[in-house]
Amino acid sequence: MRFDERKYKIQEEAKLLVPPPRGEPVTAIARVFAALADRRAACLAALPETPPVVELDFDPALFEEGAPLLSSFDPAFFREDFTAAAGCLFPGMAGLFPAVAGEISALADAISGNPAVADACLTALWAEDEEAQALWAHVCRLCGKTGDMAAVAAFAAGEAMKVCLTRMASLLDGQVQKESWFRGYCPICGSYPDAGCLLPKEPEQSEYLISKSGQLHLHCARCGHVWRHVRLKCPACETTDHEKFTSLTANDRDDERVYTCSECGIFFPCVDLTGGRQDIRLDTVALDLMHLEFVASERGFRPLVAQAWNTFA
Numbered sequence: 001m002r003f004d005e006r007k008y009k010i011q012e013e014a015k016l017l018v019p020p021p022r023g024e025p026v027t028a029i030a031r032v033f034a035a036l037a038d039r040r041a042a043c044l045a046a047l048p049e050t051p052p053v054v055e056l057d058f059d060p061a062l063f064e065e066g067a068p069l070l071s072s073f074d075p076a077f078f079r080e081d082f083t084a085a086a087g088c089l090f091p092g093m094a095g096l097f098p099a100v101a102g103e104i105s106a107l108a109d110a111i112s113g114n115p116a117v118a119d120a121c122l123t124a125l126w127a128e129d130e131e132a133q134a135l136w137a138h139v140c141r142l143c144g145k146t147g148d149m150a151a152v153a154a155f156a157a158g159e160a161m162k163v164c165l166t167r168m169a170s171l172l173d174g175q176v177q178k179e180s181w182f183r184g185y186c187p188i189c190g191s192y193p194d195a196g197c198l199l200p201k202e203p204e205q206s207e208y209l210i211s212k213s214g215q216l217h218l219h220c221a222r223c224g225h226v227w228r229h230v231r232l233k234c235p236a237c238e239t240t241d242h243e244k245f246t247s248l249t250a251n252d253r254d255d256e257r258v259y260t261c262s263e264c265g266i267f268f269p270c271v272d273l274t275g276g277r278q279d280i281r282l283d284t285v286a287l288d289l290m291h292l293e294f295v296a297s298e299r300g301f302r303p304l305v306a307q308a309w310n311t312f313a
C-alpha cells in the first residue's frame, strides 16, 4: 500500500471512531481547565520580584547528553515562589473545582502556615513516580489529612509549580542551546510536551529537520517552553518508524491531529499552524483537541503527559 493510501485509511478509520463534534461535557471540562490556565497566567504577577535564579551554571557537555537546564537545581530554591503561587492560585482553583475545594483549601492553609509543607510539595513534585506516592502521603499528613487527599494535593501543587516554572522558562530561554537539543522532553525543566504545533519552515535550517508541511515544535506541559523536534520521531521512545509513529485526524480538519505511537503507546495532540491559523493558544490547545484525544485513548493509547482532565475525565 502506498503511503498516501495508508494515511487516507487511518483518517477514514478515525472518522468512524470520532463521536459527533465536541459534546457538552467535553466543552464544559475544557472551559474549566482553560479558566485554570488563565488563573495561572494571572498569578505570574503575584510571584516575588526576585526569581530563585537568573543564570545557571551551564555545562554544555551535560546538556548535550540530555540534562535539562534545571536538572541540577535544588527544588527547595522555589519555596518562596511556590508559596506565593499557591497563595494566589488556590482560592480560585477551589472555586473552579468545588468537589475538591475542601482539600485545596486545606493545602493552601498548610502551605501558608508551615514552610515545611511547601518543601514537602516541592520534593514530591520533582520525585520519580514510584517515590512520589509516599511523598504526597507525607504532604497529606502535614496537612492533618489522610492519604485520600494525595491526588488532589499533587494536582493543585503541580498547577502552582507551573506558575513558577513559566516565569523561569522565560528567564532561561536565552540560555537554551537550541542547536544541540532535539529531544522529546523540555530543555529547561525536563517535562514532556502536552501539545505540538507545526510551524512554517525556516529556509536556513538543515534539511534533516524539515518536512514538506512544516516543522514540529513541542510545548512543555509544565513550563510552557517551546522547542523544535524532529517531526517523524516519537518524543517518548524516539522511534522513527512511520508505521508506528503516525497521526489521526478527523472531521475534515487536517490541521488538527493526534500523534500516536504503537511502539511505546503514547499520544499527544498537535495543531498545524502552517496555514496561518492564529486562533490557537499553545497552553490550551490540548483542551481544544480533547475530542481527538478521546479517539486515541479509545484505541488504547495513553497521554504522553497525564493531566487531571485526561486522567480522570
Ligand SMILES: [Zn+2]
Residues within 6 Å of the ligand: 169, 186, 187, 188, 189, 190, 191, 220, 221, 222, 223, 224, 225
Ligand atoms: Zn519545561
Ligand SMILES: [Zn+2]
Residues within 6 Å of the ligand: 234, 235, 236, 237, 238, 239, 261, 262, 263, 264, 265, 266
Ligand atoms: Zn513512542
